[in-house]
Amino acid sequence: MDEKNLNLVKDYKYGFSTDIENVKAPKGLNEDVIKFISKKKKEPKWLLDWRLKAYKRLEVLIEPNWQKPKYPKIDYQDLYYYSAPKSFNEKPQKLEDLDPKLLETYKKLGIPLDEQKKLNGIAVDAVFDSVSVATTFKDTLTKHGIIFCSISEAVQKYPDLVKKYLGSVIPITDHYFATLNSAVFTDGSFVYVPEGVRCPMELSTYFRINASDTGQFERTLIIADKGSYVSYLEGCTAPMRDENQLHAANVELVALDDAEIKYSTVQNWYPGDKDGKGGIYNFVTKRGLCKGNNSKISWTQVETGSAITWKYPSCILKGDNSIGEFYSIAITNNHQKADTGTKMIHLGRNTKSKIISKGISAGLSDMTYRGLVDISPNAVNSNNYTQCDSLLMGNRCGAHTIPYIKNKNSDSNIAHEATTSKISEDQLHYCQQRGLNPEEAVGLIVNGFCKEVLQQLPMEFAVEAQKLVGISLEGSVG
Amino acid sequence: MENKIKTDFEKAFKNFPLKEELDFKKNNLENFIKKGFPGKKMESWKFSDLNQIINKNLGELNFYTDHVQKNLIDTSLIIKNFEHNKIVFINGKIEEIDFNFEEKDKIQVSKGLSNQINSFKGNSLLSLNNAFCKNFYNITIKTNYSMKKPLIIYHMINKDISLTTVNSQLSFYLEKNSLLKIIDIYDEKSEKNFINTFYNFSLKENAILKNFKIDNSQNNNIKYSFNNIEQEQNTISETFILSNGSKFLKNEINCNLKGKYSSAFINGIFSLNTDKHHEIRTSVNHLVENTKSYQLIKSVLEDKSKSAYQGKIYVNPEAQKTDGYQLSKCILLDKNTEFNAKPELEIYADDVKCSHGSASGSLSEDSIFYLRSRGLNYKQAKKLLIRGFFLDVIEKITDEEVKNYIKEIMEFN
Structure with missing residues (x-):
């Protein structure tokens, strides 16, 4: 990177790239690369040791292959595990330079132009953007004692909190991708809400993958102390033009006594083109721990992007009377594949969980709901309700439901139901009779199908998500 | 185990006259030795680790049974409630085939290899069955013939058999427009054996099959039963499972709906107590359009017992207008009881009506x-x-x- 750009990058006080230079770590995964990452980020020794321990573990782990969507083998030695954002010169300078298709998408999303600029990284990078959002309201947040910053910053400023909770929900001995993330994670968000505080605004982050040949490994850690409440939004709404790329993030949530965390995701990574070329492999580990009594964790996700989505946001209901919720809409079109669902692990007494999953597959895509409800012998008087509905559009796509139900407690109830259907001719006919074109009609019907989940999203996201649903299914009718 | 199984195989088939059959057996033996008893690492045995169950309850097994002397049928076990035809297995060998109530030329019984059993290579227990099954019997019900009385298949095992695997196998061919009713009754005086049963059914147009599998007598045996049903146009198969008496029992039903307007019904009951562990695994494959399947499994668990249901509905891209339904319900009466379910839908066609439900809990x-x-x-x-x-x-x-x-x-x- 030349001097000028280096200075430019340095200007962003809260961006994680302040201490990054445009030097990629050598390709490949080894101890030296991990040491390089840790050194670049000026991490304390305990964190480096922690990373190395994860790396040791990774050497004995085997990449899982039980999932439904198969993918060509990833050469982990051919990836960059650390890379600075591309220099701004390489980015499109004006809106006109952008792919017109991209602009069209934004127009349909109804995002105002200046926001489009932000999202496309014309003025600021999307990841920078997320931090700057935080900066905007920094005063308000500080007043309440809420910490919202990048995880690298948190490692420097709040090492005790990070040390205590990092890896407490997803240990370094977890599955392959989670352990890989533990070894090489580069950045992510950190949120701490102190005791009794109700976070006055939605916290949000936009993620974005920059360079090619890199893996994206963020780590998010959210801690809600006793009696607090936080709603966190994660947007991956920046479409990319890159080849197949790995995105293996870890998200850990910890809710202490009487705390509540609401985590919403609108994921719209680049899904690959119409022939299934390119796109993101979205292999994310998300897990929430209801550690305290009366705590609540709620996951809401709208998954429309990625070539392959493979994730199971889970809740471990450890505290008595804790509640876990999972609301999901997953849409696959063209050659997209998704294997997603949740795990509800009931450990405490009187724990409750609710799962609402809506899957829509169109084109040549394949969609799987895979979920686990496990009520342990001690989880007396627990309850689960699961509903998975699938909608098929066309006869070249697939929709699958694979629930695992384990009830080991005689005082607990589990109810599960699933249906698979298609949009009926009658519904389409009715809408078209009222003047809608077939695409609008499908959009309307699908939105109705998803309504239960959409209404769980915070306002601003709900509108965006609703439009995304329509866009994702474009070209699948007729 | 490997040496033991090989010497037992030598002993059992020392002077076996049919070369083709012997080669087939040897192949299957090798396959079984390679794979062994299935464990929980296999997805289909996730809820019931057979390898562990055998090790814990039985230990080292024999694979050889001496069939030299003819065993007498214990007539007290024969059901007197209604008239029926019968096939009697004693220690895995057929001792009696009796179709006295039927017209002689309408039922044909022959020996020899069935041409369909090769298609389950992944199933090591089937390989074990193929390797050690004494005789391969084929039973054909002729065109347009409905059996007048049900056929009861008695699976009896003597007191002197212990720690042994008992393998039995039957193939049924239902020609056009025929009807067959089979009742399986397990009754054994023995303890601690591994009993492995395999049925193959082939249903031609308009044929009807009814199979009732009754496991009611209390015993300490470990059992596995596999039914493969191939169905052509307009056929109906009905399977009922009463899962109650054995220490461990896994019933597996694989049903291929290959002809239009064919339908399959699978209903099951688990009524378990004292440490019993039973499972039903079904896989219904809708391969062509306009086929129907219905599954209903109910379970009541007492006193440390465990039941599992794995049901799968597969819908091929061509199988439009499929109607598939699955429902599993369980009442857990005592602490330490456990119900596991995996009701699975794998659907590749859009104009289908498929749903499943599963509920478990205490008595209301x-x-x-x-x-x-x-x-x-x-x-x-x-x-x-x-x-x-x-x-x-x-x-x-x-x-x-x-x-x-x-x-x-x-x-x-």
């Missing part, structure tokens, strides 16, 4: 209260509720004689 306190307010004591109320719960499944049986017989053995009359 409200219902108990209602009944007690009407003068029943707790025990009576519980019994009545369970009876109602099970009758829902039993009433689905389309054969009156069998329905009454099952009600009788479940003490519901």
Whole structure:
């Protein structure tokens, strides 16, 4: 990177790239690369040791292959595990330079132009953007004692909190991708809400993958102390033009006594083109721990992007009377594949969980709901309700439901139901009779199908998500 | 185990005359030795680790049974409720085939390899069965013939057999427009054996198959039963499973709906107590359009028992207008009971009606209260509720004689 750009990058006080230079770590995964990452980020020794321990573990782990969507083998030695954002010169300078298709998408999303600029990284990078959002309201947040910053910053400023909770929900001995993330994670968000505080605004982050040949490994850690409440939004709404790329993030949530965390995701990574070329492999580990009594964790996700989505946001209901919720809409079109669902692990007494999953597959895509409800012998008087509905559009796509139900407690109830259907001719006919074109009609019907989940999203996201649903299914009718 | 199984195989088939059959057996033996008993690492054995169950309950097994002397049939075990044809297995060997109630030329019994059993290479227990099964019998029901009386297959095992694997196998061919009713009755005086049964059914146009599998006598054996059903146009298959007596029992049904307007019905009851562990695994494959399947499994668990249901509905891209339904329900009566379910849908066609449901929990306190307010004591109320719960499944049986017989053995009359 030349001097000028280096200075430019340095200007962003809260961006994680302040201490990054445009030097990629050598390709490949080894101890030296991990040491390089840790050194670049000026991490304390305990964190480096922690990373190395994860790396040791990774050497004995085997990449899982039980999932439904198969993918060509990833050469982990051919990836960059650390890379600075591309220099701004390489980015499109004006809106006109952008792919017109991209602009069209934004127009349909109804995002105002200046926001489009932000999202496309014309003025600021999307990841920078997320931090700057935080900066905007920094005063308000500080007043309440809420910490919202990048995880690298948190490692420097709040090492005790990070040390205590990092890896407490997803240990370094977890599955392959989670352990890989533990070894090489580069950045992510950190949120701490102190005791009794109700976070006055939605916290949000936009993620974005920059360079090619890199893996994206963020780590998010959210801690809600006793009696607090936080709603966190994660947007991956920046479409990319890159080849197949790995995105293996870890998200850990910890809710202490009487705390509540609401985590919403609108994921719209680049899904690959119409022939299934390119796109993101979205292999994310998300897990929430209801550690305290009366705590609540709620996951809401709208998954429309990625070539392959493979994730199971889970809740471990450890505290008595804790509640876990999972609301999901997953849409696959063209050659997209998704294997997603949740795990509800009931450990405490009187724990409750609710799962609402809506899957829509169109084109040549394949969609799987895979979920686990496990009520342990001690989880007396627990309850689960699961509903998975699938909608098929066309006869070249697939929709699958694979629930695992384990009830080991005689005082607990589990109810599960699933249906698979298609949009009926009658519904389409009715809408078209009222003047809608077939695409609008499908959009309307699908939105109705998803309504239960959409209404769980915070306002601003709900509108965006609703439009995304329509866009994702474009070209699948007729 | 490897040496043991090889010497037992040598002993069992020393002077075996048919070369083709022997080669087939040897291939299967090798396959079994390579794979061994299935464990929980295999997805289909996730909820029941057979390898561990055998090690814990049985230990080292024998694979050889001496069939030299003819075993006498214990006639006290023969059912007297209704007239029936019978096939009697004793220690895995057929001792009697009796179709006295049927027209002679309408039923054909022959020996030899069935041409369909090769298609389950992944199933090591089937390989074990193929390797050690004494004789391969094929039973054909001729065109347009409906059997007058049901066929009861008795699976009997003598007292002197212990720690042994007992393998038996039968293939049935139902020609066009034929009807066959089979009742399987397991009755054994022995303990601690591994009993492995395999049936293959091939249904031609308009044929009807009814299979009732009754495992009611209390015993400490480990059992595995596999039914493969191939169905052509307009055929109907009905399978009913009563899973109750054995220490461990896994019933597996694989059903291929290959012809239009074919339908499959699978109904099952688990009524378990004391440390028992039973499983039903079904896989219904809708391969062409306009096919139908219905599955209903109900389970009542007492005293440390465990039941599992893995049901899969597969819908091929060509199988439009499929109607598939699955429902599993469980009542857990005691602490330490466990119910596991994996109701799976794999769907590749859009114009289908597929749904499944699964519910598990305790007896409804409200219902108990209602009944007690009407003068029943707790025990009576519980019994009545369970009876109602099970009758829902039993009433689905389309054969009156069998329905009454099952009600009788479940003490519901």
